Amino acid sequence: MLAIEDLRTPLIGPVSLAVERGQISALLGPSGSGKSLILRAIVDLDPNEGTVTLDVQERASMPAPEWRRRVALVPAESGWWADRVCDHFDAESELAGLLEAVELPEALDWYVARLSSGERHRLAIVRALANRPDALLLDEPTATLDEHATGLVEALIRDQCERGVAVLLVTHDEAQPARLSAGRHRVERGRLVSLPGVAL
Numbered sequence: 001m002l003a004i005e006d007l008r009t010p011l012i013g014p015v016s017l018a019v020e021r022g023q024i025s026a027l028l029g030p031s032g033s034g035k036s037l038i039l040r041a042i043v044d045l046d047p048n049e050g051t052v053t054l055d056v057q058e059r060a061s062m063p064a065p066e067w068r069r070r071v072a073l074v075p076a077e078s079g080w081w082a083d084r085v086c087d088h089f090d091a092e093s094e095l096a097g098l099l100e101a102v103e104l105p106e107a108l109d110w111y112v113a114r115l116s117s118g119e120r121h122r123l124a125i126v127r128a129l130a131n132r133p134d135a136l137l138l139d140e141p142t143a144t145l146d147e148h149a150t151g152l153v154e155a156l157i158r159d160q161c162e163r164g165v166a167v168l169l170v171t172h173d174e175a176q177p178a179r180l181s182a183g184r185h186r187v188e189r190g191r192l193v194s195l196p197g198v199a200l
């Protein structure tokens with residue numbers, strides 16, 4: 001379980017929520033309400049207070065790189081630092097299945113500069129999954145994708161869920177949580193507010 005208790009920064013919180021392994025939770029809410037900042041605080045990219053725990057292990061007990069491998073964030077805009085796609089992966093990574101799943105089996109040989117925004121985003125998700133995280137934080141994972149590619153990414157998210165990964169995603173697509181059988185939380189002014197019929 002990914003458990004977040006009293007997470008706060010100067011701009012968000014306190015935020016508390018828990019995502020069981022094998023479950024998906026979605027953060028919805030207006031632009032600028034703090035959804036991305038919540039994901040960034042969970043992986044400790046911005047100074048924050050509060051307790052974040054994966055299963056029984058507290059974030060504070062782990063070196064940051066190890067925490068960010070186990071709790072992987074795919075931001076809305078991915079960063080690429082080398083010319084070719086393959087330079088962003090460990091040579092030993094088992095990628096064939098993941099690349100097939102996003103219908104980009106040849107992409108390792110491509111130059112990053114030629115990628116479309118949707119290809120870039122699908123490959124950023126593959127990059128996070130290649131490290132076999134225990135929890136996956138996805139910031140608008142399908143915002144740049146057409147209907148077909150959205151279906152591919154949603155299938156990949158469901159597959160991760162079936163493998164026992166805890167998934168927390170941000171979306172503006174109000175129908176997406178239902179397609180993913182995900183729990184829903186609404187963010188307003190940096191805090192979670194209750195949705196009708198949904199307990200916080």
Ligand SMILES: Nc1ncnc2c1ncn2[C@@H]1O[C@H](COP(=O)(O)OP(=O)(O)OP(=O)(O)O)[C@@H](O)[C@H]1O
Pocket residue numbers: 011029030031032033034035036037038
């Ligand atoms: N480093 C920063 N310094 C000051 N304000 C910031 C900083 N980063 C983000 N903000 C502000 O915090 C608020 C929340 O930002 P955040 O990116 O979390 O919104 P969001 O809910 O993800 O929005 P969207 O749906 O548009 O992506 C915004 O008003 C943003 O301008």
